[in-house]
Amino acid sequence: MKKARFASAVAAATLCIAVAGSAIGSAHAEDLKxxxxxxxxxxxxxxxxxxxSGANLAAQHVNADNMLGGRLTIEYEDSQALPQPAVVGMTKLxxxxxxxxxxxxxxxVSKAISTLAQRSETVAVNGGGVGPDLAKLGPYFWNVIPLANLEVRAMVPYLAxxxxxxVALVYVDDPLGQSILDELKATLPDVGGELVDAMSVPTNTQNFSGIAAKVRSAGADVVYIASYGxxxxxIAKQLRDNGVEAQFASYSGFSVPEAMKLPEADGLLFTTQAVDYTSSDPVTKRFVTDYEASHHRMPSAYVANYYNAVRLFALLAHALEEKGEPVTGANLLAQRKATKSFDLVxxxxxxxxxxxxxxxxxxxxxxxxxxVALTTVSIQ
Structure with missing residues (x-):
C-alpha cells in the first residue's frame, strides 16, 4: 500500500513536470531524463x-523556467535502502x-552502486547517506550533504x-554505524570525553530491551543513536520505556518527521547541515515558499539536498547545451570541475x-x- 501511494505521488509529480515542460523549445528540443x-x-x-518531494519540486522549477532545451523527468527505481535491489535498479537506469x-x-546503497557508476561514467549524487567513505568512491560519485564524520565533529564539542x-553508542551494524563509532573514538578524547560503551545491532533488529539494560549500567551522560528508519x-522509544534517562543525541538521519514526533524523542539533540530557510536569496526563498504551499510544512535538510541535486544537474546540463555539447556523465563531470560555484538552496x-x-x-x-536550531559550527 505504501509503495502504491508513493508510485501515485511520483506519477502525479511526473505528469506536472511533463505539462510544465510541454511548451519548451521547438519540436527538435531534446528531453532529458x-x-x-x-x-x-x-x-x-x-x-x-x-x-x-525535493527532487520533484526542483524538476518542476527547472521546467517552469525553461532551463533546458527539453523537459526534465525523473525515473524512480526502488532501492529498498538495500544494496542488492539498488544494484538491480542502477543497472536498469x-x-x-x-x-x-x-x-x-x-x-x-551508494557504495554498492558506485562501481557501476564509475564503469559506465554515470554521475551518482548522494544527498542522504553520510558514511565518510562516500567521499572516496571515485570522480563520478558526488555528495551534496556533509558526511557523518563532520556531523560527529560538530556534536562532540557541543556535548562536552x-x-x-x-557517551554510550547504539549503532547499526553497517558502514554508517561503523563510521560514527570510529569518529567518536577519535574525537571524544580531544574534549576530555569517553566512549563508555558501544553496542552494535543488526539492521533488522527491533527489540532493544537488552540494549537498554546495558546502557543503564554504562553510566552514560548521553546515548548517541546511530541508526535510521x-x-x-x-531504539529511542524502547530505551526510554526501559528506564534510560540519559540525554539522547543523533545525526541527520533523525530529522525525519516520524522520528521527531515520537514523544520519547523530545529533547533529543541531532545535527544537520546548516540551511537558513529565512534567507532572501531567490533560490532559497522560492524553494521554501513553494514547498510549504505544497506540503504544508517546512522543508528539511534532506528535501533541500535532493532539490539541490536536481538543480545542480540542470545548471550543468544548461551550460553544456549552450556550448553544444551532449549531456553525458563525462561532460557533466568536466563541467562541474570547470565551474567554481553554484547557486543552490x-x-x-x-x-x-x-x-x-x-x-x-x-x-x-x-x-x-x-x-529547533541551537548553534552552527563551521568544520574544516
Missing amino acids: IGALFPLSGPNSAYGDIFA IEVSQVPYVLSAFTG DQGLKK AQQVQ GGTVSFQDNGTLLAPIQVNRVEKGAP
Whole structure:
C-alpha cells in the first residue's frame, strides 16, 4: 500500500513536470531524463517520500523556467535502502534508460552502486547517506550533504560544553554505524570525553530491551543513536520505556518527521547541515515558499539536498547545451570541475576536489516534534 501511494505521488509529480515542460523549445528540443534510487517500500520508505518531494519540486522549477532545451523527468527505481535491489535498479537506469545522472541515498546503497557508476561514467549524487567513505568512491560519485564524520565533529564539542562527556553508542551494524563509532573514538578524547560503551545491532533488529539494560549500567551522560528508519524510532522509544534517562543525541538521519514526533524523542539533540530557510536569496526563498504551499510544512535538510541535486544537474546540463555539447556523465563531470560555484538552496556553494560539498553543521534539539536550531559550527 505504501509503495502504491508513493508510485501515485511520483506519477502525479511526473505528469506536472511533463505539462510544465510541454511548451519548451521547438519540436527538435531534446528531453532529458535522470534517475533516482530511493526506498519506495520497506521500513525506510518514509525517506523515499521525503527525498522525492525535493527532487520533484526542483524538476518542476527547472521546467517552469525553461532551463533546458527539453523537459526534465525523473525515473524512480526502488532501492529498498538495500544494496542488492539498488544494484538491480542502477543497472536498469544505466543500461535500459541510459540516464547520465542518478540520485542515490544511504551509505550501503551508494557504495554498492558506485562501481557501476564509475564503469559506465554515470554521475551518482548522494544527498542522504553520510558514511565518510562516500567521499572516496571515485570522480563520478558526488555528495551534496556533509558526511557523518563532520556531523560527529560538530556534536562532540557541543556535548562536552553541556557537561555531557560520557557517551554510550547504539549503532547499526553497517558502514554508517561503523563510521560514527570510529569518529567518536577519535574525537571524544580531544574534549576530555569517553566512549563508555558501544553496542552494535543488526539492521533488522527491533527489540532493544537488552540494549537498554546495558546502557543503564554504562553510566552514560548521553546515548548517541546511530541508526535510521523504523529502527531508530524503536531504539529511542524502547530505551526510554526501559528506564534510560540519559540525554539522547543523533545525526541527520533523525530529522525525519516520524522520528521527531515520537514523544520519547523530545529533547533529543541531532545535527544537520546548516540551511537558513529565512534567507532572501531567490533560490532559497522560492524553494521554501513553494514547498510549504505544497506540503504544508517546512522543508528539511534532506528535501533541500535532493532539490539541490536536481538543480545542480540542470545548471550543468544548461551550460553544456549552450556550448553544444551532449549531456553525458563525462561532460557533466568536466563541467562541474570547470565551474567554481553554484547557486543552490542555502546560498552559493563549491565542491571539494573529491566531489563533496563542505557546509556548516547545525546542532538542533527536538521540541514538541519539531527541530529547533541551537548553534552552527563551521568544520574544516
